[in-house]
Amino acid sequence: MAQISKPVRPHRSATTSTIILLTLLSPCMAQTKTTSPFTDQATGIQFQRFFGARTNFGFGIALPQTPNTSFIGQLTFPLVNRAGWGGFSLTGDMEGPLLMAAWADGAGGVVSSFRQAFDEDNDPPEVTGAFSVRPIAEATSANGSFLTYTFLCEGCLGAALGLDAAAATTAEMGWALGSRAVRNPGSSAGALAFHDTGFGDFEADLAAARSAQFDTWAALAGAPLQPAAGARAFDLAAGDGEGDSGDEGGADEGDRDGEESDDDD
Ligand code: HEM
Structure with a gap:
């Protein structure tokens, strides 16, 4: 009696299916981007920089060889008829x-605010504390x-502010x-x-952000800026970001067009 042989079907494991599904979904899923080296032309400061190719938003960070509580930062982003913030x-x-x-x-200068x-419903209030910002005029313009x-x-x-660079070689940061x-x-x-143009997170390569030239670059900084009257004390108890991991997904939501999966320039 002739046997009816069952058609041989390739067996697809759950793992294979998952991989296929993720591959199909990946173009619309935000991917965490890592910073890459960037040298500022005006000052020669070498940053590790996150850069979004869709928005042209950039954030660079430079650290001392032995990280402490200070860093040099650089924000770069387009304005819309002088308006907007990053x-x-x-x-x-x-x-x-x-x-x-x-x-x-509005008068050629840059204002910054802690x-x-x-x-996530209101404009976050200005805060003050044991931190201060000193602009580097050579590389500041609007x-x-x-x-x-x-x-x-x-x-x-520092841990209470959200990022302890002395204890980490990489860190998730937001923009x-x-x-x-x-x-x-x-x-x-x-x-x-x-932030209607975009927002999200990225991974900062803090180990690569360290430089022996940090002190030379830091010497370019001017006087510390003072907060406006009414700035409230930074709440150290809330600063470590504990307990609010539930809004992680927001970064993906706000970036549906794939900003975070764009390549760095
Ligand atoms: C009026 C002012 C602001 C409002 C109304 C606002 C509102 C929001 C909302 C609703 C989300 C979640 C979006 C989502 O899950 O789809 C969000 C996420 C975020 N915002 Fe703001 N925001 C404001 C100012 C700021 C400022 C000043 C910064 C930083 C300087 C900032 C940084 C972020 C970051 C990094 C995220 C992603 C965090 C996460 O998803 O957990 N926001 N914001």
Whole structure:
């Protein structure tokens, strides 16, 4: 009697199916980007920089050879008819850690402001604490369409602020870019609107951000900026970002067009 042989079907394991599914989904899933080397032309400062090719938002970080509580940062981003703001978070979250936002003051200068968010519904208030920012004028400018802000941030790193660079070789950090005008832009307490252009997180290669030239670069920094009257004390208890990991997914949500999967320039 002739046997009816069963057609041989390639067996697809659950793992294979998962891989196929992830491959299909990957173009629309945000991928965490890592910083890469970038040298500022005006000062020669060597940063590890996150750069979003869709938005042209950049954030660079440079650290001393033996990391302490200071870093040199550089924010670069387009403005829309002089309007808009850009910023970073010391963690991948908005709520809790030390944030900094910068914008054009409308008179050729750059205003920066330390912020701390306690929710994602309101403009985060300006905060003050044992940290300060000292602009590096040679590499700070704003015109109608682009802003560059280079600064020494002293006392800005530590576990309670969100990032302990002495204890980490990589760290997740966050970025945000808004196109709408800051209300009362001449003040560091100016009111920010939602980061409608983009936001998300990235991985900062802190080991590669270290440089023996840090002190030479830091010597370029000017006087510390003072916060506006009414800035509140940074809440150290909220600053480590603990307990708000639930909003991780927000980065993907806000970046549906694949910003984070773009290549670095
Ligand atoms: C009016 C001001 C602001 C509003 C209304 C706002 C609102 C929000 C909202 C609703 C989300 C979550 C979006 C989602 O899950 O789809 C978010 C995420 C985020 N925001 Fe803001 N934000 C403001 C200012 C800022 C500032 C000043 C910074 C940094 C300087 C910042 C950094 C971030 C980051 C890094 C994320 C991603 C964090 C995560 O998903 O956990 N935001 N923001």
